[in-house]
Amino acid sequence: MPHSPMTELSTQFLSRLKSHAATVEGELERLLSSTPFADEIARPERLLSAMRHGVLNGGKRLRPFLVMETAALLGGNPTAALRVAAALECIHCYSLVHDDLPAMDNDDLRRGQPTVHIAYDDATAILAGDSLLTLAFDTVAAPQTALPDAQKVALVLALSRAAGLGGMAGGQALDLAAEVTAPDEAGIRTLQSMKTGALIRFACEAGAMIADAPQHRHTLRRYGETIGLAFQLADDLLDVTADSATMGKATGKDAARGKGTLVSLHGEAWARQTLETLVNDACALLEPFAGKADMLKQTAYFVAERRN
Template sequence: MKETPSFSAHLKANAFAVEELLSALLGPAVGADEIARPANLLAAMRHGVLNGGKRLRPFLVSECTALLEGDADAALRVGAALECVHCYSLVHDDLPAMDDDDMRRGQPTVHIAFDEATAILAGDSLLTFAFDIIAAPETPLPDRQKTALILALARASGHGGMAGGQALDLAAEKRAPGEAGIVTLQAMKTGALIRFACEAGAVIADASDEDRRRLRAFGEKIGLAFQLADDLLDLTADAEAMGKATGKDAARGKGTLVALHGQAWAERELEELVAQAENLLQPYGARSAILVETARFIANRRS
């Protein structure tokens, strides 16, 4: 299903706002308690972050916050922090010791544009900066909510979440996991940050525990859909459309659910995941229309 023009415009408008904020946050001005911002390191960080993209994770933060009538400015800053974590993971994933990719979003990866050491430091700095953005006084939230967001993002990002998922992904090159192992790997490497993006909206809005559980579950469903769609694209899309190399999972012998069950199964599973995601949003009625369309967009994306 093709997204409506209004949805597409909404997604682009949010991406533009996130890009503007990230550009300002990653400017040359030295912040309070900083000593200096080395120009080459800052340039590498900007290269890894300010390179387009749909900014889907910040969009989910903003839309889940809006669903529960939370603070839009806080959502934008938390979304920018989340995008720093996501981009750090891409910078490190592209390194020769990891996935060894030369292109990302249609341009040279950070270690190609700069060098490996600078890419490592750029990733380290982006990860650290994410928590700076949330904790900073410019983020208009009480300390209690900031603490909850920092804890949730740390656990989604670290050894029990995304970084742990990358470790499992590297291990999968030597020994392909079974279906349960693949689901765990993908829930950690890809799903954890998408789950956080949705759950963060409830935290920012200081919503009920039930709202937080419901949006967390929604994030888990669309996180699974995102990775399944990604695996389909790795099989069917060309590198120009994706802005990065495709077919690498199959070449490395990595197990995916698509490889296990086939394309037709994956397409049916995506439909089921979207239906489950939509069902979780039913209590919110028409207010959840954009999130429903986001779930469909994730399942049917072409890049």
């Protein structure tokens, strides 16, 4: 896989990714404090602790990074972007908490730590996921997210569609069904575009929505779809080639469960060549922004070349 032609930006990109992750972590800390919000009655200690365990455990915070960078590209309100980014991370983390449950993927390890149902119990993990999902929409709708109501409504609608029946949750249902009946290539692509790609797509188009720049929403949506496919393809490669210590979670699961992936269909060489094509396509979509989109171009390479 060729390296980015912008290798001089690599250090800057990694520093920015780390900085954004720390900023998002701080916002999540505030959202998950022990002090109840207005109109909340109380925050049960064990449930709150489980939510924090599922969210405040490191991670690259790639989806929030994409929200913040696409909003910054178009001059969007950075405070509003941070809150939408944190909301999206709550949804992503809720999905991980639920996916790890025995009735789903039955995983004991996440980001190198015990999964929420292992550290607590199944019922608490279910409630933690439910509460994180609800908190996400609370965060977008709250007065602290300083956007006009019409923009908030549009964000809530887009996030709902990306996370629900026709997006991430529906993708997880297809993923479970794939353990019984292996899908064909079209089925695999649909599954992956829903389970993984939908939230990444939202992360990218959210920047245009926050900045009230509808003329750029379609381009950023296509960029998000492209790097979303690259993310999943890289993940499938890592499931085959990486060890669990590097990944911070179990590997080799897809093969063990008989799930078809694009890598299992076409092989590692095809996957690496396709990743190169996807990165080039993603960068080409950003050409209208000229040099202002360098961080997003670096993100495409980062997604394709990640090691965990």
